[in-house]
Structures are given as structure tokens and as C-alpha cells.
Amino acid sequence: MDIQHIMGVVDASFAARQSIEKALRDIDRRALNAMVLVKRHGNALAGYGVVAQAFRERAAILKTSASHLQESIAPLIEAYMRILQHQRFVQSFQEMLSDSPLHGKACPNLISTQSKWQTTIHEEEATARKILVQLLEAVQTLQEGVEEQEYIVTNGRIEAALAESTGAPLMRVSRDMGEAVRTVAQAIRSYRHQLESLEHESSTRL
Amino acid sequence: MDMEILQDYLPEARELLEKAQDDTLRLESDPNNDEVLASVFRAFHTLKGGAGFLEAEHLVSWTHHLEDLLDKLRSHSLIVSGPMIDAILRGLDVIDDMLQQLASGENPSPGPEQLGQTIQNLALGKGPMESAAPPCSRPPAESMLLVSQRPTATGESGLFLEHSESAPHPESQSNPSGPHSEMAADEITGAEFEATLDALYGNKAPGMCDGPDSGNQNSGQISPEEFEQVLDQLYGQQAPGYVQPALGSAVCASSLESEQVTAELVLPTKSVRTETVQPREASGKATPPARSSATAQEAAETTLRVDAARLDAVMNQVGELVLLRNRLSSAIGSLGEENEDMLRIAREVDLTVNDIQSTVMRLRMQPCKRLFQQLPRVVRDASRQLGKEVALEIVGEDVEIDKAVVDALSGPMTHLLRNSLDHGVELPADRQAAGKARSAKISVAAVHLGDKVRIEVSDDGRGIDSQFVTRKAVDKGVITAEQAARLSEQEAVELIFRPGFSTNDQVTDISGRGVGMDVVKETVRKLRGRLDIQTKPGLGTSISMEFPLTMAVLPVLYLRLRREIYALPVSSIDSLVDIQESRIHRMSGRSVYRVDGTEVIPMVDLGRLLHDRPLHLGSEPIEGILTERGLIMVSEVLGNEDSVVKPIDFLTEQNWYQGATISGKGDVVLILDAGTLANHVIDHGDDSTIMDIFCKGAA
Numbered sequence: 056m057d058i059q060h061i062m063g064v065v066d067a068s069f070a071a072r073q074s075i076e077k078a079l080r081d082i083d084r085r086a087l088n089a090m091v092l093v094k095r096h097g098n099a100l101a102g103y104g105v106v107a108q109a110f111r112e113r114a115a116i117l118k119t120s121a122s123h124l125q126e127s128i129a130p131l132i133e134a135y136m137r138i139l140q141h142q143r144f145v146q147s148f149q150e151m152l153s154d155s156p157l158h159g160k161a162c163p164n165l166i167s168t169q170s171k172w173q174t175t176i177h178e179e180e181a182t183a184r185k186i187l188v189q190l191l192e193a194v195q196t197l198q199e200g201v202e203e204q205e206y207i208v209t210n211g212r213i214e215a216a217l218a219e220s221t222g223a224p225l226m227r228v229s230r231d232m233g234e235a236v237r238t239v240a241q242a243i244r245s246y247r248h249q250l251e252s253l254e255h256e257s258s259t260r261l
Numbered sequence: 262m263d264m265e266i267l268q269d270y271l272p273e274a275r276e277l278l279e280k281a282q283d284d285t286l287r288l289e290s291d292p293n294n295d296e297v298l299a300s301v302f303r304a305f306h307t308l309k310g311g312a313g314f315l316e317a318e319h320l321v322s323w324t325h326h327l328e329d330l331l332d333k334l335r336s337h338s339l340i341v342s343g344p345m346i347d348a349i350l351r352g353l354d355v356i357d358d359m360l361q362q363l364a365s366g367e368n369p370s371p372g373p374e375q376l377g378q379t380i381q382n383l384a385l386g387k388g389p390m391e392s393a394a395p396p397c398s399r400p401p402a403e404s405m406l407l408v409s410q411r412p413t414a415t416g417e418s419g420l421f422l423e424h425s426e427s428a429p430h431p432e433s434q435s436n437p438s439g440p441h442s443e444m445a446a447d448e449i450t451g452a453e454f455e456a457t458l459d460a461l462y463g464n465k466a467p468g469m470c471d472g473p474d475s476g477n478q479n480s481g482q483i484s485p486e487e488f489e490q491v492l493d494q495l496y497g498q499q500a501p502g503y504v505q506p507a508l509g510s511a512v513c514a515s516s517l518e519s520e521q522v523t524a525e526l527v528l529p530t531k532s533v534r535t536e537t538v539q540p541r542e543a544s545g546k547a548t549p550p551a552r553s554s555a556t557a558q559e560a561a562e563t564t565l566r567v568d569a570a571r572l573d574a575v576m577n578q579v580g581e582l583v584l585l586r587n588r589l590s591s592a593i594g595s596l597g598e599e600n601e602d603m604l605r606i607a608r609e610v611d612l613t614v615n616d617i618q619s620t621v622m623r624l625r626m627q628p629c630k631r632l633f634q635q636l637p638r639v640v641r642d643a644s645r646q647l648g649k650e651v652a653l654e655i656v657g658e659d660v661e662i663d664k665a666v667v668d669a670l671s672g673p674m675t676h677l678l679r680n681s682l683d684h685g686v687e688l689p690a691d692r693q694a695a696g697k698a699r700s701a702k703i704s705v706a707a708v709h710l711g712d713k714v715r716i717e718v719s720d721d722g723r724g725i726d727s728q729f730v731t732r733k734a735v736d737k738g739v740i741t742a743e744q745a746a747r748l749s750e751q752e753a754v755e756l757i758f759r760p761g762f763s764t765n766d767q768v769t770d771i772s773g774r775g776v777g778m779d780v781v782k783e784t785v786r787k788l789r790g791r792l793d794i795q796t797k798p799g800l801g802t803s804i805s806m807e808f809p810l811t812m813a814v815l816p817v818l819y820l821r822l823r824r825e826i827y828a829l830p831v832s833s834i835d836s837l838v839d840i841q842e843s844r845i846h847r848m849s850g851r852s853v854y855r856v857d858g859t860e861v862i863p864m865v866d867l868g869r870l871l872h873d874r875p876l877h878l879g880s881e882p883i884e885g886i887l888t889e890r891g892l893i894m895v896s897e898v899l900g901n902e903d904s905v906v907k908p909i910d911f912l913t914e915q916n917w918y919q920g921a922t923i924s925g926k927g928d929v930v931l932i933l934d935a936g937t938l939a940n941h942v943i944d945h946g947d948d949s950t951i952m953d954i955f956c957k958g959a960a
Binding site (some may be wrong): 070080081084087088090091094095096097098099100193204221 | 619638711712713810816818832833834836837838884897900901
């Protein structure tokens with residue numbers, strides 16, 4: 056792992072955060088749009104009203120899940136940055152030992168310090184891995200939330216078909232909802248790939 | 262005056278009056294319709310009977326003259342003519358005035374003498390357009406019988422049948438102070454009376470063996486007991502207005518008709534009720550009432566007349582319940598998913614309150630028929646005055662809407678029709694020259710649209726010339742030339758709703774003051790409705806008004822403008838949009854937003870209007886609420902809720918609010934008026950602020 060890789064994850068995380076936030080705002084707006092449409096049509100669209108309400112509630116849950124995602128990103132990056140820093144220390148000690156004419160004999164303290172840093176790095180890598188696993192679990196939760204949202208969109212399409220006679224543009228609303236959910240699903244999927252590559256990189260190195 | 266009787270009498274009288282007007286207008290096109298003639302006659306007769314109990318002498322006298330005229334028409338002694346219809350309609354207006362006097366606790370003053378005389382003359386066949394047809398064979402004077410109600414020798418109340426002493430002289434008949442003038446309408450011929458008796462008793466009639474001219478006065482008398490027996494025989498205990506004999510009842514009036522019998526009974530409670538009995542069979546055998554009569558009676562038994570104030574009180578209480586429900590839902594929602602029981606209870610309360618709200622809402626609903634039934638008369642009178650030929654088409658009389666809307670729209674509907682007749686519909690010759698039918702068509706329609714009702718008035722007249730309207734508006738100082746230059750075609754047409762605007766230079770009975778259409782717009786605004794006008798030059802104009810089904814609960818969308826929360830009625834929202842900078846343009850000094858390829862609408866910066874500080878796209882969060890008239894820019898859209906509007910009368914006339922409500926969190930939230938906000942931007946561009954407006958208002 057190098058700094059470039061970590062910076063790549065930071066960028067991916069930022070982009071994913073932007074994209075998810077925007078898509079979730081979009082989902083929320085579309086849910087509200089559907090609710091406004093339902094309200095304007097009175098009891099005729101009561102069935103779709105339930106769907107729109109569920110869609111908005113799910114969107115709120117997704118928003119909360121996404122915020123948990125963001126909470127874990129900073130500690131993960133921090134952990135990796137610290138690992139990089141400490142690896143640099145270990146490397147420095149290694150260089151000092153290599154450059155010394157009494158290599159391996161004259162500076163037992165130096166060797167001990169290097170060994171301590173190595174242990175610290177292992178501990179930090181374990182912590183980072185733990186955070187990464189938590190993060191992947193959070194992403195998994197988010198993806199499950201998106202799947203539920205997709206299920207609600209499907210229900211919405213059925214309700215829209217049933218209420219077609221009312222003349223309300225519910226099919227279009229459902230399609231918009233579906234698109235918003237697809238956008239957020241795609242953003243999360245690409246983010247997950249980034250995290251998984253990071254995990255793979257970490258475990259390979261380990 | 263007995264107030265209890267009055268309270269019962271007034272609504273029934275108004276219904277009768279409305280029906281009589283409707284029927285009278287029908288007579289104009291179908292003058293020989295006996296059913297309609299009988300219906301109008303019965304209306305006057307019943308009105309007279311009720312007025313008698315209230316000791317409203319002038320109302321009794323006035324309805325008596327009209328009843329007299331209708332009696333002649335009903336018996337085909339006279340035939341219906343235009344002046345008669347005019348006189349009857351004007352007579353109905355007088356009755357309406359008298360009812361209003363009664364409602365305000367006054368005894369009605371006499372009707373206009375000249376009109377009264379005209380009606381009496383018409384009844385005597387002396388009218389300006391006397392019946393062309395020879396009068397129906399009138400029975401000889403000797404066979405005229407009078408029915409009266411007097412105490413009998415034993416002190417009981419009885420119906421007396423008397424031969425008239427001599428032929429009723431036309432003058433004496435027209436003189437209300439004459440000895441029998443009050444009974445004139447109750448006169449029936451001997452033959453009619455015999456036919457009625459036969460129908461009632463068959464061969465078992467008391468005194469059947471005696472001829473009608475036997476001279477025995479008893480043969481012309483029936484006591485209340487006999488009358489009750491006849492009713493029992495006819496109806497059993499199902500008779501309309503039936504009371505146990507022990508309680509006693511007094512016959513107040515009876516009109517025996519060859520086709521229909523109307524019986525009015527005074528109950529001990531003094532309430533006045535009128536029931537119409539279906540025609541009997543010619544065989545004279547007593548038969549049970551027809552099925553429709555039974556159904557009507559069942560309907561009457563399941564119908565309850567309730568004071569509107571009580572319904573309003575219930576509606577207000579439901580409103581409070583809705584607010585409490587919102588607060589409960591909000592409080593439980595903030596607990597999260599910790600307590601599922603509470604969440605379930607909250608949802609059940611939510612559903613129950615929705616059901617109550619919907620049920621109570623339906624209690625206040627009334628059919629649009631009540632609103633539309635005055636319109637044929639308006640069209641008739643105005644078209645005659647203007648010399649135009651118009652056919653009125655009414656659609657959707659059964660569509661129901663909140664009582665408040667029905668009550669408030671009566672005036673505006675009249676304005677719309679008169680305006681359409683005066684400005685929209687062309688003279689017959691002009692229509693012919695334009696290749697149209699001589700007779701114009703005005704259509705009034707009520708349509709149910711989800712949680713709204715649309716009422717539309719359209720004509721196939723000349724349409725509205727937007728340039729002419731703009732020129733007139735500038736001439737009359739309604740707008741400046743600079744403002745006129747910025748108007749779109751639709752906005753120019755909508756100038757007709759501005760106060761003080763009229764295309765007429767002279768004020769006439771019909772229009773010219775520039776008030777009517779302003780009243781329409783204001784009424785629609787107050788009823789939280791939406792007004793729309795569509796016109797095609799040479800083809801016609803259509804004005805539609807959309808109203809919420811109920812006025813009691815208002816679904817709103819909560820929004821945030823920086824730190825403040827506001828509400829916007831859901832009915833005024835088209836959709837919520839994500840504002841894109843690339844779609845914002847500057848046009849004629851104001852910012853506009855391109856919604857799609859074709860639609861461009863003005864942007865309403867709520868920050869600039871309410872905070873005197875514009876919202877900055879890019880540097881702060883901004884969302885858009887698309888309304889019919891503009892795109893409202895806000896910081897964030899929060900969510901929707903059913904709210905109850907509380908008036909805020911303490912603000913100046915010029916403000917942006919429809920009222921206030923209490924949100925689920927218990928905060929007082931102002932409800933914005935989207936139409937006023939957008940209109941302000943259209944009129945003043947988007948550079949003026951709330952301070953400018955209030956400064957102008959104060960000045």
C-alpha cells in the first residue's frame with residue numbers, strides 16, 4: 056500500500072459521499088413529489104400514498120445509514136495514514152541499521168525500537184482492518200436499504216398501474232423514483248469496489 | 262311571531278322558492294306542462310299556508326295572488342304567456358325579499374303595488390298579452406263551491422262546503438278585501454268536488470244517496486273525524502304527518518286536486534310540513550301511496566336537518582383533533598423505533614382521525630345544483646336585456662362541494678355569466694355574420710378532480726382580445742405602460758380580474774364598474790381556489806375555478822428558508838425541482854426558469870421577498886418548488902402534513918400569507934400564498950423586496 060492508493064480511496068470516498076448525498080436528496084425530493092401528487096388527488100391515490108410514505112421513510116433511513124458510513128471513513132483514512140507514517144519510521148530505522156558498519160551488533164536499542172514500531176504497525180493494521188470491515192458492513196446495510204427501496208419502487212409501479220384511471224402521472228413518478236434509487240445503488244456499488252480493493256491490498260500485503 | 266315555526270318555515274320556503282323559479286323557467290319553454298303548473302301552484306299554496314301560521318299577512322296576500330294566477334293556468338282558464346312568466350318571476354323576487362325580512366325578525370312589508378296589480382290583472386285575463394286560446398269552459402256560477410274551515414255547532418273544527426251566493430265577479434275576485442277573496446284559490450267546481458269525493462269514498466261516501474244539490478248543508482260538511490277516517494283508509498298509520506287522534510290535529514289547509522292532493526297538517530309542535538301525495542287511480546278506489554312516495558317518505562325519515570352552525574362547530578373540533586394527531590405523530594416519531602406499540606397506536610389514531618375527518622367533511626358537502634339553480638334566471642333576464650339569444654347548458658349538478666364554497670360562489674357565478682353575456686356573447690346578427698349559430702351557448706360545468714372540484718363557465722362568443730384588454734388597462738390606470746410591455750399574452754388576458762378594470766366606458770346595469778371579475782378572483786382566493794382563464798379570439802372563453810373539496814383541513818408542505826419554517830398549500834404545488842443554474846435566465850428585468858423545452862416561468866426568491874436578502878445558488882442550499890405561476894426558491898423542503906388554517910387578521914391587507922397553522926412540533930407556522938408571491942414578482946420584477954411593498958402600503 057502506498058500514499059497514492061490511500062489518496063485514491065479518499066477521492067473515491069469523497070465522490071461517493073457527494074453522489075450518495077445527491078442521490079438521497081433526489082430520492083427524498085421524489086418521494087415528497089409523490090406525496091404532494093397523492094395529496095392533490097385525495098383518496099383516489101391513497102394506495103400510492105402509502106408507497107410514497109414508505110419510500111420517504113426508507114430514504115430517511117438510507118440517509119442515516121449513509122451518515123454512519125461517513126463517520127467511519129475518517130478513522131479508516133487516519134489509521135492508514137498512521138500505518139504509512141510508522142512504516143516510514145521502520146524503514147528509516149532499517150536504513151540506519153544498514154548504513155551502520157556494525158550492522159546488527161552495535162545498536163540493540165535501535166533494533167528493539169524498530170521491532171516495537173513493527174508491532175505498532177501490526178496493531179494499527181488490525182484496527183484499520185476492523186474499521187474497514189465495519190465500513191463494508193455499513194455499505195452492506197446501505198445496499199440492503201437500497202434493495203428495499205427498489206422493492207418499494209416495484210410496489211409503486213403496481214399501484215401506479217392500478218391507479219392509471221385517475222390520470223395522475225404516477226408511472227412517471229415511479230420511473231423517476233426508480234432512477235434515483237438506481238443512481239444511489241450505482242454510487243454505493245462503486246464505493247464498495249474501492250473499499251474491497253483496499254481490503255484486498257491490505258490482506259495481500261499482510 | 263313563533264320563532265320555532267319560523268326556523269322550520271324559512272329553509273323550506275327557500276327550497277320551494279328555488280323550485281318554483283326553476284319550474285317557472287321551465288314553463289317558458291313548456292307552457293302546457295300540467296305537472297309543472299301544478300308544482301308551481303303547490304309551491305305558492307304551501308308558502309301561503311306557512312306564512313299564515315307566522316301571521317305574515319302581506320306574504321299571505323302576495324302568495325295568494327300568485328296562487329290565484331297559477332290556479333287559472335293550472336285549470337287552463339288562461340294560458341301561459343311571456344308577461345305572465347315575467348310577473349311570476351318578479352313575484353318570486355318579492356317573496357324572496359319578504360323571506361329575508363322574516364329571517365331578520367321583521368314582519369314583511371307589502372309587495373310592490375303595481376306588480377301586485379299586474380299579477381291580479383293577469384289572473385283576471387286582463388294582462389297585456391291575454392290568453393289567445395279561448396278560456397276553458399268555466400262552470401256556471403251556480404255550481405261554484407267554496408271550502409272553508411270553521412267551528413261546527415258542537416264546537417269542533419270542520420270543513421264546510423258552501424255554494425257561492427252568486428257568480429264571482431271578476432272585480433270582487435281581484436279585491437283581496439272581498440268576503441271570499443282569501444278563499445278564492447280554494448274554490449273548486451261542483452263536478453271536481455264530486456270527482457274527488459268519489460275518488461276518496463267510492464260508493465261509501467257519506468251522503469252518497471243525496472245529490473249535491475239536495476240543499477242539505479250536512480252533505481257538504483265533513484268533520485275532522487271523517488277526514489281522519491278517510492286518511493286512515495287511504496294510508497293507514499303511514500299517512501304523512503299522521504298523529505295519534507288523542508293528540509289531536511287541526512287541518513289548516515287542503516287543496517283537493519284532480520291529479521294530486523296536497524295536505525298540510527299542523528302538528529301540536531307547530532312545525533309546518535308538506536308532503537306530496539302521488540296521483541290516485543281514476544277508478545276512485547282508495548289505493549296505497551305510490552312506491553316513489555313511500556321512498557320519498559323513507560328518505561324524509563332518514564334525513565335530518567341540522568343547523569349549519571353545529572356542523573361548523575363539529576368541523577372546527579375535528580380540525581383541532583387533526584392538529585393534536587399531528588403533534589402526537591411527531592412526538593412518537595421522535596422516539597424512534599424504540600417503542601413499536603406506540604408507533605402502531607399512532608398509526609391507528611392517524612387512520613381513525615382521517616376517517617372522522619372525511620366523514621365530517623362529507624356532512625358539509627352540498628350538490629352544485631344549489632349553486633346552479635339560480636343561473637337560468639340570470640341568463641334569461643340578462644339575455645333579454647341585452648337582446649341576445651343564449652342557450653344555457655348545465656353539467657354536473659350532482660357534484661358535491663363544501664357548503665362554504667356553494668354559499669360564497671353564488672355572487673361570482675352570477676358575475677361570470679353576466680360578464681360572459683355582456684362581453685363574450687355577440688348579438689345574433691353578429692354571430693350570423695361570423696358564421697356562427699344565432700343562439701350562443703354558455704356552458705356551466707362542475708367536475709370532480711381528485712381532492713378538488715372544478716367549476717367552469719365557458720361560452721362560444723368572441724373571446725378576449727389581449728391587446729385591447731392591455732390598452733384599456735393602461736387607459737384606466739390599472740397598470741403602467743411599462744408593466745404592460747412586460748406582460749405575456751396570458752397575463753394580459755388575466756388583467757380582466759384586476760380591481761377597477763372594465764372594457765366598458767359606461768356603467769350599465771350589467772357591467773362596467775370593474776368590480777365583478779375582481780369579486781370572482783377575491784372569492785376564489787379566499788376559498789383557497791385557483792382561477793384560470795383560457796380564451797380563443799372568435800371562438801370563446803372559458804373561466805375555470807378549482808376548489809378544494811373541504812375548507813376545514815389544508816394539506817401543506819413545510820419548507821425552510823434559512824432558519825425559519827413556512828408552509829405552502831399542497832394544492833398550489835406542481836412539483837419539487839432541483840434547481841440547475843444552466844436553466845436560469847434573465848428576461849424583461851426578471852429571473853425566469855426554464856422548466857422544460859417549452860415552459861419558462863418567473864423565479865420567486867423567497868429570501869429576497871421575506872428576508873430582504875437573496876438566496877445565492879452555489880453558496881447555500883437551495884431547492885425549488887414549482888407552482889403554477891412561478892418557481893419558488895427555498896432553502897429546503899421538509900415534508901407535508903394536514904394542517905388547520907388559523908386566520909391572521911391582524912396583518913395588513915398586503916401580505917404573503919393565507920393564514921397560520923400549528924405544526925406537529927407545536928410551532929406556529931405561517932402559510933404562504935403562492936399566488937400572491939408570484940403575482941408580486943410578475944408585477945414588480947424580482948428586484949423589489951418586502952420592505953418596498955410594506956413601505957408602499959404604509960404610504
